[in-house]
Amino acid sequence: MSSIRSRLLTILIVSTGLVWLLAVAWIYVSTQAEVERVLDARLTEAARMVNSLLAERRIELALADDDFPATEFQIEDPSYERQLSCQIWSLDGRLVGRSEHAPDSRLTEAGSGFSESVIEGETWRVYAIDNPALGVRVMVGDSMAVRDRLVGDVVKGLAIPAALILPFLAAVIWVSVRRGMSPLNHMAESLSSRAATDLRPLPDENLPEEIAPAVHALNGLFRRVEDVREREKSFTAVAAHELKTPLAGLKTQAQVALASKDGEVQENALRQIAAGVDRTSRLVRQLLDLAAIEASDRTPEILDARPLEIIRRVAADMPSAEQRINIEGDDDGTARFDPVLLTLAVRNLLENALCHSQGPVLVGTREAIGGIEITVEDEGPGIPSDELPRATDRFFRGRAKSPSGSGLGLAIAKEAAARMGGTLALKNLKPHGLAATLSIPAAG
């Protein structure tokens, strides 16, 4: 599992370490340059000083005699003592004087100015100055090892505390990251401790702005899931109600038929039971239709088919009303659609029209731009305009409800149309009647 915390920790610690290393490298380089500059200036100064001492004759040189050993002198400043070595050579190549710890061999073969040379395995930085008046060359040098040690000491002085601080810094980063991530942990904890049915929104006050979008998105999801669940719950409740009422009617009528000794009462009760069973079985079928439309695992099966053929087949299933159904349209017209969904939509529209009117019902198909249109027209009372928007809601039956209606027909037609990517439009006709138009786009 990738953890933001460990990633943040790694990034922060590695980058902090790198910044430290860079800083140390920079300090090393700049210290080295600075040390070089300061010590070079000191070399120059020391050489000039020796030169001026020579000129003032404060250092006596054995210039005349070849055998005379080179003068040993001390440079007055004790701080120069250990680090600096001075040699005075005659221009003809004899060592005529040197400081106490100066090496015996010539410091440099180069001319006046700065040079570097290796003597007895040690690198020296040498500044030479000619004194033509005395015929000597003054060479002042210091060991590079000393310089390197100096730079090394400076860098070490910085790097050791840094190295000691680094673990401490890592600990601080670790704690900070932990603290920084605590809103996330908090959210995760409050989510993981929830029951599956708990869809209350997460508290969204005082949220860090990085987490707020995630929390808001989650709360939005909760809301949508809750809505779906509420809809399902109310659907189940209403479906139960719609089924229980006819069941209560059936049972009551059955008990009346059993209890009554009056043949007429018994006959009426039995007739009611027969009609009630028809109505209830239609309701059950419609509930199953809705379930079929909703079933998400069923992918629409698109076929080349003749819409008119489907309408005819649906009409043929209603023998008692077949005379009332007039079908218009092009028999050879084909379109691509899901025949199951179209059958459901057409059957429910037809049943609805037959149930709410006494007269003829006209079913027409025609090709429309990008699809087909199927219109079912009846001569019934239509739907009051204030009820039109709700007419396709499940179980909505309106004020002028018919005894055999379930409030599901238009809802099924609309939902089947929606599954096919189409729409259902309802329009009241003049002087009376309802036109229900299914617009189904041609499937690809």
Next chain:
Amino acid sequence: MRILVVEDDPMLLDGLSAGLGLAGFTVDAVATCEDAFAALQAHSYGTVVLDLMLPDGSGLEVLAFLRKRKDATPVVLLTARDQVGDRIAGLDAGADDYVGKPFDLDELAARVRAAARRGAGQASAVLDWHGVVLDPARQTVSVKGKPVPLTRREFGVLRALMERPGATVSKASLEETLYGWQEEVESNAVEVHIHNLRTKLGTGLIKTVRGLGYRLAEESA
């Protein structure tokens, strides 16, 4: 006893009219809140059987209408919404009982009888007046232990009188108790029933209060 049944499902409404009629009630049946309001304003009922989901509103509105005008007519709610919460809401709104669909017709009749009994302040399920015992559930009448067969209407008249022992019940009130909307009432129907009752149960049981109506005599003859 005359009762009002408010139920929008035609098959159930028809079944309730027939079934509760068989159980000895005079049933007025309506399918909407509006008709229920009209019926409640026009008549007084022994009990109202009320469905909750009506096409033009909720049965609870009818209940509220009743209770608002301080009408204590017992109300038995009848609905498919029989979750505990719905029951509590219905009872707290002033209903006397609650029956979930689908129900047993005999049980509903018993509950209507019980609600009516409580509404009339009776403790006992059978009515007893000086040896005349009337059992509303079985629709039987006995005098000193001997059963006396009565017609439905005669039973209704006797029951109306025995429910208010000692009180005078007007002829109009008796007619209203006995006959639903659709039924024709002959002008002397009540007199005929009273006459028959006197023949079957003894002439001294029912007294005529001239100009006012009828009441039970203090002593059975």
